[in-house]
Amino acid sequence: MNFRLFILGLLTQQAMSGYDIKCVLKRLGWLVGNPSFGSIYTNLHALLKDGLVTVKVIANPHKPVRKVYSIAEPGRQVLQKWVNDTVTSKASLKTFVMNLILAGVLSPAALIAHLQQRRDQIVAHQAVLEQTTRELDEEIDLRKYLVKEYGLALAAAELAWLDSTLDRLTHQPLPMEETRGN
Amino acid sequence: MNFRLFILGLLTQQAMSGYDIKCVLKRLGWLVGNPSFGSIYTNLHALLKDGLVTVKVIANPHKPVRKVYSIAEPGRQVLQKWVNDTVTSKASLKTFVMNLILAGVLSPAALIAHLQQRRDQIVAHQAVLEQTTRELDEEIDLRKYLVKEYGLALAAAELAWLDSTLDRLTHQPLPMEETRGN
DNA sequence: GGGTTCATGTAATGGGTTACATGATTCC
């Protein structure tokens, strides 16, 4: 998955500066990682060069200049295309969260499809871990045991969340769905 | 965190070839990521050059040659030093799992300390996400809402696991603890 | 005959981190 694309996705939410993006991602903590300024600014420049975003330079009298980026129409199209085309089998948690944000951008259907994909992935992952358990019965290694347990605990939690979220999204749309529009 | 070091940690468990390592990691799925052969072999070569591991070339008549790597005494020392020195604040889930495996290598105390560190981290992360919730009350964005919910669900699950594991490790050692010896 | 598993390796490429440069304001 492209971090570049992810930034583009964030901009659909609202126009932001590189610094803003850094803050948002920092707040999400280990869910998406903490990309450095070097990466953020470079990607923003590339997006601009490709015409996928536009900049507005805002000069505050008592503060440093801010460069606020907005997504442009070509950017929306690229994003749309990505959402339609991409099938994400086996992604890390970090990648999943980034995709979660991207997939929700343009269509609710893509969002649901994405969650369902993740669900399949988790079920498969769970099966592999549980199989490891059985093989592990004889050879007792504390670390392997802990990692396996940890993985299963997270998988169960994630599955529960996915099921309840999918249920809510398909049967009773969240309240904000109607109010958003676009 | 160094992937190189992580490989070294895996070798304390048992001697392995590059191919074996690949299989073990594949099995753990997104918990640790799926490093490529290119990375594994290159790191193994580097470890060998630094004298942290040793190789034994095993030629099977009907199979390709296997190069089985074992950790050497200097390697153990480097690992020990790393376990003693490293304080891991804010790590991704992937990094945490790698550290979990590494920390358990040499001392149970390091393992407990590591889990406790993660616990602190999760609590902090939880607080930030919950704060975001409150600020989010007015501006309603489905994606932000989902990511936040997802993060909190995972945090709760992880916290529960950490608490129960810490309790078990400190009060009633797991059965395997005594049988291991080393 | 062709795909899969086992098994190792190297080189180019890509892309994120680290480190550095700059500079004003605000809080202790």
Added chain:
DNA sequence: GGAATCATGTAACCCATTACATGAACCC
């Protein structure tokens, strides 16, 4: 006066991925 926040940017470096090369069994 000095640390921290706000704010942007570039270049070197590290290192993982990708792509390529090789080769023998085994199963369909």
